[in-house]
Amino acid sequence: MTADKALQPSIRVRGIRKSFQNLDVLRGVDFDVRAGSIFALLGSNGAGKTTLVRILSTLLKADAGTATVNGFDVAARPGDVRESISLTGQFAAVDDVLTGRENLLLVARLRHLKNPDEVADGLLACFSLSEAGNRKAATYSGGMRRRLDIAMSLIGNPPIVFLDEPTTGLDPAARVEVWQTVRQLASGGTTVLLTTQYLDEAEHLADRIAILHKGTIIQNGTLAELKQLLPPATVELVEKEPSLEDVFLALVADGGETDTAGDDRSDSAVRVRKESR
Template identity: 75%
Template sequence: MTLTLRQPSMLIGMTIPATTSELQGPAIRVRGLAKSYQKLHVLRGVDFEVARGSIFALLGSNGAGKTTVVKILSTLLKADAGTAHVNGFDVATRAADVRESISLTGQFAAVDEILTGRENLVLVARLRHLKAPGAIADELLKRFALTEAGARRVATYSGGMRRRLDIAMSLIGNPPVVFLDEPTTGLDPQARLEVWHAVNELAQGGTTVLLTTQYLDEAENLADRIAILHEGRIIVDGTLDELRRILPPAEVEYVEKQRNLEDIFLTLVGAGTDKEQH
């Protein structure tokens, strides 16, 4: 896949080469995705691909259209135009197969506070008609460093622990693709680090992760590849190193400064613009 930067005009015609892992076939492929609500154009022709077993960050301000993309990919919303494939299945014509292939974790932890952590996991495993739900729960508690807290009611958990449990619940059934929509919204710095560790664990286990975020440091620390969504379009898509090369190095008293993701993001989309949230 060759990726062309579309905006602003200073970037038109520049390309970022695809990574070699994409030659194995993408877990997610999106082409020309469009969605409008009357006169409000949320998505204006979105294109991107996500390599299998990678973490892909969809970065954008509030209202950029990130959640709309996730809803379309998870079959919760129909696109007005364009195509999207998840795990090889068309989201429009093979919705049931797509739902079998994915797990979606929203912006707020969907856990039962009355139950213990282990009981939450066992409940989901039973609802999915899986064998040995207790063993599945114990394995996930261990994987996400929640074994000691497993017998406690979730009401006693910290924000980071709840989010880790929420992600663990999303892995029951071993979905190959996981969507994490703003997974650290409202969490304190320590809880965010706990979630970051959990996300890295997912990718190391071979799961493909599509992460939406408005936090620049989150994308910078987690993602193998980053796409910036602005005003309904992907304006740049590449690795962090590739994105850094878009801008010339800054110099302060003749000392070269390494551009960070914040420099890139603010240069591409501008600062201080108010957008409606979608």
């Protein structure tokens, strides 16, 4: 890789537009994604997130604008783009009849890798699925299926991964499992473009967050930069009750034992920021 290419963003989007009949879905989208980072595209249902991902992954053609992925123009060099990316859709694309290991072997052989067994075993270990590797995927939990789906998409070591709402429909514990997987990808140098409608997901994972609303990016920045858009906050001492998600994850983590729950009550008084009036 040349020095110039190393300095280029992994993904560059300029003026992308897309309409379906009389509906303008994307109205001029612009952003860059730095290599090795997690970029969250945040927006409500119908904001155009999936449409944009389909354009960047060469599954759909834009009406106007340009986009490059891994330095390749998505319109002019779609084959090179496809070799550079992996796309994980909103629903896990695993074969329930096959075991987890067989799913990985199938993809490795389709990609004509020389060592499919080694690749499959390595990914099972990497995603904490070794013990379940010989079980049929139909027996997997939602979080396990999603991790297997992401593992399958990483065969061939693509430098860029698109995750389109990867935690939709998952329970809280499974969501945390997927979050850990996404962080692991980025720590290994993979560029991740994540679409989500969950605010906490973007907050926990993303290096940068772009808010897509009515077909355009209305804000783009780090979490700290986005928080500065609100009025200054005052600090007050308040009593913070645990959320239902806190309770659920705590009970699941300790197998339902709650004897030590009282020990944590001293931490319930925390300093939080409240918007000044």
